[in-house]
Amino acid sequence: MRRNSPPAIACWLLESVVPAPYREAMLGDLIEEYTLRAESTSPLTASRWFWSQACRSVPSMVRSSLRSRDCRISMGIAMGVYIVMAMLKFAADLTISKLVAPEQTTYVVLAPVVFLATSAIGGCVAARIRRGATIFLALIVMITVAL
Amino acid sequence: MCQVFPLDLSAYLFYIAKQMKRGELLGSLEHIILLALARLDGGAHGMIVRREIEERTGRNISIGAVYATLERLEAKGYVSSFTGEPTPERGGRAKRLFRVEAAGKRALQVSEQTIRSMTAGLKNRWESI
Numbered sequence: 001m002r003r004n005s006p007p008a009i010a011c012w013l014l015e016s017v018v019p020a021p022y023r024e025a026m027l028g029d030l031i032e033e034y035t036l037r038a039e040s041t042s043p044l045t046a047s048r049w050f051w052s053q054a055c056r057s058v059p060s061m062v063r064s065s066l067r068s069r070d071c072r073i074s075m076g077i078a079m080g081v082y083i084v085m086a087m088l089k090f091a092a093d094l095t096i097s098k099l100v101a102p103e104q105t106t107y108v109v110l111a112p113v114v115f116l117a118t119s120a121i122g123g124c125v126a127a128r129i130r131r132g133a134t135i136f137l138a139l140i141v142m143i144t145v146a147l
Numbered sequence: 148m149c150q151v152f153p154l155d156l157s158a159y160l161f162y163i164a165k166q167m168k169r170g171e172l173l174g175s176l177e178h179i180i181l182l183a184l185a186r187l188d189g190g191a192h193g194m195i196v197r198r199e200i201e202e203r204t205g206r207n208i209s210i211g212a213v214y215a216t217l218e219r220l221e222a223k224g225y226v227s228s229f230t231g232e233p234t235p236e237r238g239g240r241a242k243r244l245f246r247v248e249a250a251g252k253r254a255l256q257v258s259e260q261t262i263r264s265m266t267a268g269l270k271n272r273w274e275s276i
Contacts, residue, residue: 022214028233028240029194030210035236057211064215 006034007047010054017061019068030054070132077129078136085122089114173258177225179204180216181247181255184226190244192231193217217245225251 011027018026030053038046065071092114100107119141126133173181183199184191191199193213201207220226231242247255 018211018214019218022218022243024240025230025243026193026210026214028237028242029192031238031240032234032236033194053210056209057214060209060211060215064218 004035004038004043006031006050007054010051014054014057014061017058017065019061019065019070026057074130074132075136077133078126078140081122081126081129081133081137082140084125085118088121089118092118173254174216176208176212176216177220178255178258179206180213181220181225181251184245184247185252185255190229190246192242192244196245220251221245223250223254224248225254 034046034050126137183196197213226245228243228245233239233241
């Protein structure tokens with residue numbers, strides 16, 4: 001960390017969660033205040049203040065992001081891609097089960113490979129359509145696996 | 148305004164308050180932030196608003212809460228924002244300055260009137276406790 005430069009991880013955290021219209025302004029405000037505090041107190045105190053602001057801002061920013069139209073569009077795209085992925089996986093599973101008996105080792109190996117392949121394709125497609133949709137798609141896949 | 152309600156401003160404000168949908172009523176943080184912006188006449192950015200609130204009320208609110216509330220107020224048309232020049236001390240990032248709009252001033256008046264109406268006559272009770 002350079003002298004009088006705000007904590008990089010805290011900056012990254014904020015950049016990830018703050019909605020685009022206010023990202024620049026909010027980070028700029030924090031960096032400006034950090035510089036003032038680092039000069040008037042110490043860089044360590046200023047860093048501690050910066051981290052506290054970043055951590056306390058995350059819940060408000062996540063709520064704000066979830067309410068935004070962009071977020072709803074990303075969620076919709078993720079759901080759509082997930083449905084297509086599930087259909088593809090179902091079709092692939094059906095084809096494999098016709099070719100290989102389910103109790104065979106080949107089937108046991110092929111089933112997770114199909115799952116990983118469809119997830120990867122789905123992730124790429126979601127990212128191509130909208131970058132933010134990938135996070136929601138990953139969440140949906142994780143919830144499905146957990147259930 | 149006076150053409151419609153020539154007699155009483157409070158009656159007008161009461162009428163407006165009744166006409167406001169539930170979502171249009173100010174929340175406590177919205178109220179405080181609008182008041183801070185009204186005090187910092189001519190446009191202020193989020194950190195200045197946060198500092199003003201901290202100095203006046205002692206509440207140490209996060210910058211995220213300030214911006215989330217400002218975003219909500221802007222969506223309601225109570226405040227407007229414009230982008231300032233980027234400066235080196237902000238890491239080359241531009242300021243976003245906010246100012247209260249006429250609808251925001253009206254909402255503040257309504258809130259003020261609502262609080263005044265609700266607290267009327269309570270002072271004697273509080274003193275007796």
